[in-house]
Amino acid sequence: MPAATAERSVKEKDKPAAIIRPVGDQIVVRRAESPDQTDGGIVLPQRAKDRDRPAKGIVFAVGRGYLQNGQIFPLEIERGDEVHFSEGYGGAQQIEVDGEEFVVLREGNVLAVVKRG
16 A cells, blocks of 8 residues: 555444545644543533644645645655644644544644654
C-alpha cells in the first residue's frame, strides 16, 4: 500500500472500505479521545469534552509531499506517528468519513512528533 493511501475497514459487507488520500503536504490525523473525567475524578459533561478536545492524535495517512521548483519532497511525518498540532489560523480542518472524525492539516502545523519506547 502506498504511503499516501490508508484504508479503513467498514463493518458492512456490501460497502467498500473508505480510502482517505491527502494531497500534497497534508496529513490526516485521528484525534485522541477527550478524557471522561479530570485527574481529580470530576466527570466532564459532553459539552466540555467537545470544547477542550486535545490537539494531538495518531497520523492515519500522509500526502506525497510538498512541491518546490518542480520537485516533490517527501514529508517527515509518517503514518502511525503520534503528533501534537496547532489548530490556530489555517491549522486544522475537521472531516468525517463513514461516521469517523479526522483532522486534516499541513505538515507545517505539526508542533511535535512523540516517539515512545
